[in-house]
Each structure stands twice: as C-alpha cells, then as structure tokens.
Amino acid sequence: MGKKLLWIPVALLGIGCAEVAYLSVKAPNMARPSDIKVAGTPEQVARGKYLAEAISGCADCHSDTDGTRFASPIKPGGHFKGKKFPKEAGLPGEFSAPNLTSDAETGIGRISDGALIRAIREGIGHDGRVLFPIMPYPEYKSMSDGDVQAIVAYLRTLRAVSNPLPPSKIMFPVNLFIKWVPQPAGKVAEPDRNNPVEYGRYLAAIAGCKFCHTPTSGNELDTARLFGGGHEFASGEYKAVSANLTPDPETGIGRWSEEEFLKKFYDYKDYAANGPPQLKPESFTVMPWLGLSAAEPADLKAIFAFLKTVPAVKNAVETHPIKKEKS
Ligand code: HEC
Ligand code: HEC
Known part of the structure; x- marks a missing residue:
C-alpha cells in the first residue's frame, strides 16, 4: 500500500536548464559508512525486533503484504523479503522496498553494518545511491546509535529468503531534487527513557x-x-x-x-x-x-x-472520507 505521498512532483514543474544542469552535478551530502561491527547480543536482537516490527514500521514496507485486507497484513512467508510498490501508490517512478533478509544475492547478506546504518538514518544506499524518501530516513535520522544498531542486529537474524526485485527507478526531475534530502546523522545519544x-x-x-x-x-x-x-x-x-x-x-x-x-x-x-x-x-x-x-x-x-505537551491545533479532520469517484 502507498504510504508517504509527499514527493508527488507538483512543485517540481517550471525549472530551467541551468537548474537542471546544476542539480545533475550536485553531490549529495554524504558521509562514509562507519566500519562498526554490531555485536548482536540477545538484548540487541530483542530491542531491534520490537523497533523493526512494532514501532518503526520496517516490517510493513519491507515485507510482502496483502493490500486486500484491512491495514495490509504481512503475507505468510512474506516477512522482510521486500516488495514492489503497486502503481496505485501514485509514486513518481517505480519503487521496491528491498529484501532485508540475510540472502547474499537478493538481500543484505553482503552489505556491511555501517552501510545499513547509513542507509537507515541518512538515506544513502549501500551502492552510494540517494534513496527515495518514502524510505523514512529523515524520520530515522534521530534514531539513537543503540537503537539503529539493535535493528541491524535483528535483521542479521532473519533467515535468508531469495527474492529478486527490480531496482527502484525515480522519475526525472524528482531524482535530482531528492539529492538535498540525505544528511549525515553523526552520533545520536540515547533518549532518556525515564522521562x-x-x-x-x-x-x-x-x-x-x-x-x-x-x-x-x-x-x-x-x-x-x-x-x-x-x-x-x-x-x-x-x-x-x-x-x-x-x-x-x-x-x-x-x-x-x-x-x-x-x-x-x-x-x-x-x-x-x-x-x-x-x-x-x-x-x-x-x-x-x-x-x-x-x-x-x-x-x-x-x-x-x-x-499532551504539543501546542493545540484546531483542525477538524474526517479520517475516512467517502471513496473518491471512480474516474
Ligand atoms: C514507508 C515504507 C518504508 C519503511 C517504513 C521503511 N523502509 Fe526501508 N526502504 C523503503 C524503500 C521504498 C526503499 C528503497 C528506496 C529507493 O530505492 O530509492 C528502502 C530502502 C532501504 C534500505 C536500503 C538498502 C540499500 O540499498 O542499501 C535499507 C537498509 C532499509 N530500507 C531498511 C529499513 C529499516 C531498517 C526500516 C525501519 C527502521 C525501514 N527500512 C523502513 C521503504 C521503507
Ligand atoms: C503511515 C502513516 C501513519 C503513521 C506512521 C501513524 N499514523 Fe496514526 N493515523 C494515520 C491515519 C491515516 C489515520 C486515520 C485513519 C485511521 O484511523 O485508521 C490515523 C489514525 C490514528 C489514530 C486514531 C484517531 C481517532 O480519532 O480515531 C491515533 C490515536 C493515531 N493515529 C496515533 C498515531 C501514533 C501515536 C502514531 C505513532 C506511534 C501514529 N499514529 C503513526 C496515519 C499514520
């Protein structure tokens, strides 16, 4: 199911040749991946599983899901094997959320811990490519070092499933505009869980x-x-x-x-x-x-x-508007 539709290229029309030339050569703001090796303790694996499945939604996007049922449950056997997003998601291009199981050919088996951490928090793929921000790396940028390492520890425990997927193809000029999105995360301290x-x-x-x-x-x-x-x-x-x-x-x-x-x-x-x-x-x-x-x-x-502490906003919302007219 389509999730984050912020990048529909409405505001991207009307750019000139000079801008296009500039954007084509602009390099994204990217740091080298660290050479960390995540220990993979049982505590890390348990914390990572909880974050990846319950809190941060990794499992929702990176699994094969059944869009014909309420809230798109994961299909049997579909856990973290990746998926191609359907056309109905209305995204600017063709997108696959990659296979995150430990398969060496089609999953993350050959991707280093540091490269995974950079992809998750900073939006740079293992191959140096700028990831499309439907992968919510701008949100994950604030994830603590301990939590992102825990997620990697958990992903490493997933049984290898071979599932080749077509690589994402991002439409022009969106592919140029997203070069601004990635930002190095640096070190992120643990949040105070007692507050x-x-x-x-x-x-x-x-x-x-x-x-x-x-x-x-x-x-x-x-x-x-x-x-x-x-x-x-x-x-x-x-x-x-x-x-x-x-x-x-x-x-x-x-x-x-x-x-x-x-x-x-x-x-x-x-x-x-x-x-x-x-x-x-x-x-x-x-x-x-x-x-x-x-x-x-x-x-x-x-x-x-x-x-309870955020400023009140008056905004009446109809969360389930009646189905749009078929066109
Ligand atoms: C809303 C959907 C969505 C969510 C939630 C999501 N991802 Fe992604 N993820 C994607 C898509 C789509 C891509 C590919 C983007 C592209 O090809 O430009 C991606 C790419 C990645 C990559 C890049 C692999 C490479 O090529 O190097 C990793 C790693 C990854 N995601 C891990 C995670 C983890 C871990 C979480 C949870 C903390 C997560 N993702 C949550 C959709 C999502
Ligand atoms: C991918 C987008 C998305 C994410 C992530 C998300 N929500 Fe929602 N949420 C929605 C939408 C859309 C609705 C309205 C439809 C519905 O109720 O299912 C909603 C409904 C709700 C409702 C029901 C409100 C009501 O009046 O019935 C609550 C409560 C809520 N969200 C809290 C949260 C909290 C807390 C988080 C984070 C832990 C969160 N949501 C994360 C999109 C999201």
Missing part, C-alpha cells in the same frame, strides 16, 4: 507519528501545525486522512484519557493475531495499527504524555 515526555517525543519521531500526523503545505510538512492531522494518503481510489493528535479538546485528543488512547491500539491485537478482515473502502487506512498493537504500554503512555 516520559522526552522519550515520547523520540518515539513519535522514529515511529513516523510526527510525519504522518502533521499536515502538509506544498511538498513540506507544515511545522507550525505539528501533529495537527489532515495529511492525506491515497491509494488508487481509496483515501485516508490522518487524525489530529494535538490536545485540542474539540478536534484533537484533548478529552481522551490515557486509557482510551491505549485501548485504540490494543483493540487491534486480535486482528494482528488472527488476521484482519477484507478491506472495505470506508476502512482503508495506512495507520500501522497491526504493528503498533504490540507497542508496550509504557511506550504508548510516553507518546500520550508527549502529545
């Missing part, structure tokens, strides 16, 4: 809540209205709009109790365990309910505590 508001802020970034739940203005997030909702996601004729998560009492979650907030997520545990129902146009969503239903209570409480 719920700070830890909630951290999780809301690396879980993509901030990205998906902030309205857009042109091709950018409208940072004056963080978490204000209204970010639209379409796939073919389906559409979902993100909810307002700010403390506004009328249009946000100002009147929700912590208990109600947690229940929203845990209500999907049954779907995660037994398989969700067939997708109906009015239930279409990109909200990663299945993965997040496994988020720990303390983590959801931290996110809730943090959301």
Whole structure:
C-alpha cells in the first residue's frame, strides 16, 4: 500500500536548464559508512525486533503484504523479503522496498553494518545511491546509535529468503531534487527513557507519528501545525486522512484519557493475531495499527504524555472520507 505521498512532483514543474544542469552535478551530502561491527547480543536482537516490527514500521514496507485486507497484513512467508510498490501508490517512478533478509544475492547478506546504518538514518544506499524518501530516513535520522544498531542486529537474524526485485527507478526531475534530502546523522545519544515526555517525543519521531500526523503545505510538512492531522494518503481510489493528535479538546485528543488512547491500539491485537478482515473502502487506512498493537504500554503512555505537551491545533479532520469517484 502507498504510504508517504509527499514527493508527488507538483512543485517540481517550471525549472530551467541551468537548474537542471546544476542539480545533475550536485553531490549529495554524504558521509562514509562507519566500519562498526554490531555485536548482536540477545538484548540487541530483542530491542531491534520490537523497533523493526512494532514501532518503526520496517516490517510493513519491507515485507510482502496483502493490500486486500484491512491495514495490509504481512503475507505468510512474506516477512522482510521486500516488495514492489503497486502503481496505485501514485509514486513518481517505480519503487521496491528491498529484501532485508540475510540472502547474499537478493538481500543484505553482503552489505556491511555501517552501510545499513547509513542507509537507515541518512538515506544513502549501500551502492552510494540517494534513496527515495518514502524510505523514512529523515524520520530515522534521530534514531539513537543503540537503537539503529539493535535493528541491524535483528535483521542479521532473519533467515535468508531469495527474492529478486527490480531496482527502484525515480522519475526525472524528482531524482535530482531528492539529492538535498540525505544528511549525515553523526552520533545520536540515547533518549532518556525515564522521562516520559522526552522519550515520547523520540518515539513519535522514529515511529513516523510526527510525519504522518502533521499536515502538509506544498511538498513540506507544515511545522507550525505539528501533529495537527489532515495529511492525506491515497491509494488508487481509496483515501485516508490522518487524525489530529494535538490536545485540542474539540478536534484533537484533548478529552481522551490515557486509557482510551491505549485501548485504540490494543483493540487491534486480535486482528494482528488472527488476521484482519477484507478491506472495505470506508476502512482503508495506512495507520500501522497491526504493528503498533504490540507497542508496550509504557511506550504508548510516553507518546500520550508527549502529545499532551504539543501546542493545540484546531483542525477538524474526517479520517475516512467517502471513496473518491471512480474516474
Ligand atoms: C514507508 C515504507 C518504508 C519503511 C517504513 C521503511 N523502509 Fe526501508 N526502504 C523503503 C524503500 C521504498 C526503499 C528503497 C528506496 C529507493 O530505492 O530509492 C528502502 C530502502 C532501504 C534500505 C536500503 C538498502 C540499500 O540499498 O542499501 C535499507 C537498509 C532499509 N530500507 C531498511 C529499513 C529499516 C531498517 C526500516 C525501519 C527502521 C525501514 N527500512 C523502513 C521503504 C521503507
Ligand atoms: C503511515 C502513516 C501513519 C503513521 C506512521 C501513524 N499514523 Fe496514526 N493515523 C494515520 C491515519 C491515516 C489515520 C486515520 C485513519 C485511521 O484511523 O485508521 C490515523 C489514525 C490514528 C489514530 C486514531 C484517531 C481517532 O480519532 O480515531 C491515533 C490515536 C493515531 N493515529 C496515533 C498515531 C501514533 C501515536 C502514531 C505513532 C506511534 C501514529 N499514529 C503513526 C496515519 C499514520
């Protein structure tokens, strides 16, 4: 299913020859991958699995998923073998989320730990290519060194599955514009897990809540209205709009109790365990309910505590607008 549709090339028309020539030679801001070797302790593997599956959504994009069912569950055998994004996602080009199993030919078996870490946080592929930011590296840039290493430790435990996929092809001129997106992450300190508001802020970034739940203005997030909702996601004729998560009492979650907030997520545990129902146009969503239903209570409480501190935004959102007219 299509997830992040911010880069549709609306604002990219009307650039001149000089700009194109400049952009063609512009080198992205890229650091060398580090020569780290991740230890792969049981603690790292467990933390990495939790982040990759429940919190940061890696499994949703990098697995073969069933888009005909609510919230696109992972198909049996599809776990981390990668997928080609469907045309309906409306992306500027053809995109594959690569196979992240340890297969040497078609997976990450031959990619170093340092190159994986750079790809995840900085958006530079193992071959030096600028990754298309549907891979949410701008969000993962704030992921701590410990957490990104834990994810790599977990990926290394995945049984090799051979699944060749076509490489992504990014349309001109989007392929030039994305050269600005990658930024070196440097060293990222561990967040303070004993401070719920700070830890909630951290999780809301690396879980993509901030990205998906902030309205857009042109091709950018409208940072004056963080978490204000209204970010639209379409796939073919389906559409979902993100909810307002700010403390506004009328249009946000100002009147929700912590208990109600947690229940929203845990209500999907049954779907995660037994398989969700067939997708109906009015239930279409990109909200990663299945993965997040496994988020720990303390983590959801931290996110809730943090959301209570963001400035209230008045923005009434209809999260499941009626199916768009067939064209
Ligand atoms: C919204 C979908 C999405 C999510 C979520 C996502 N990815 Fe990706 N990822 C992609 C796509 C698509 C590409 C390929 C981009 C391209 O080809 O330009 C990619 C590329 C990569 C690469 C680059 C491999 C190489 O060529 O060197 C790695 C590694 C990776 N992702 C790991 C992760 C990890 C780990 C997570 C979770 C922390 C994650 N991804 C979350 C979609 C996603
Ligand atoms: C890929 C985009 C995406 C990500 C990532 C995402 N959301 Fe959502 N979220 C949505 C959309 C779209 C909806 C509206 C459709 C629905 O309810 O399923 C939604 C709905 C919700 C709702 C329901 C609100 C209501 O009024 O029923 C809550 C609560 C929520 N999200 C919280 C979060 C939190 C917290 C995170 C991060 C841990 C998060 N979301 C991550 C897109 C996203």
